[in-house]
Amino acid sequence: MPHSCSSRAGTPTLCAKDSLSLLERSRSREDLPVVSSGTSARREAMSASDAPPSAARRANMARVGSKDTKPELIVRRLLHRLGYRYRLHRRDLPGTPDICFPSRKKVIFVHGCFWHRHDGCKRTTTPKTRASFWEDKFQQNVVRDRANMERLSHLDWVAMVVWECETEDLEELTPRLATFLREDP
Incomplete structure (x- = not known):
């Protein structure tokens, strides 16, 4: 002890x-298999790219939430300052939009650049370990996002995506949001 x-x-x-x-x-x-060569038994049993994530890594990933993220809170505060009132996370709509304006039939998704693969963004990186797992996961996210946008369109809802990196420049984001909400569907 x-x-x-x-x-x-x-x-x-x-x-x-x-x-x-x-x-x-x-x-x-x-608990490791016996290996006849002089290489490490641990390396033979499992390569670094196949290793499951460590407990610390697992804990970090578990803390990543889908609601009330920092970029989402920035967009919500900005909309509130502009005088708009909204509903949050409508589960009855495809994709559970982050921000919903039922009277206008408009929704806003606040996407993280990493998880939703923002093209050309520096945050759109792929982890080095278990790269094939991550590529599959990211591809599924992108396909699901497209399907949700199409389903919303078929239900006559208009959707806008605000990327995480766009929340850093409020002078550019404010007029985009105001224009989106002013336009008739």
Whole structure:
């Protein structure tokens, strides 16, 4: 059992001695297949690109939400300042639009550039690990977004997409939103 060292705040922390013993235990080779060559058994068992995400990575990804994101809050505050009132996340409409104007039959999607693949944006990157998984996931997102836009159009709703990177320039975004909401469908 690891002993605890005290930090300045008096809370117990792991010291270098404890981390070394934890590392040694995590490297136990009892669960790995025996490999005859001199290469590492762990490398043979699983390559880095096939490895499941670490617990920390999983926790970070789990915190990524689909509602009340920073770009969405920026757009909502801007619309409110312009005098528009709206409904949020109408689940009865295709794609569950972020912002909905029922009387105008208009919706706004606030898309993250990474998740929804904004063409030409610096945020549209692909993780190096498990690249094929991510490519498939991103492709499914794009196909689903297109299908939702078509379904909204068939229901006589007009949709606008605001990209995450566009929320950085409010002087350019404000007139776009005002024009979109003023126009008759």
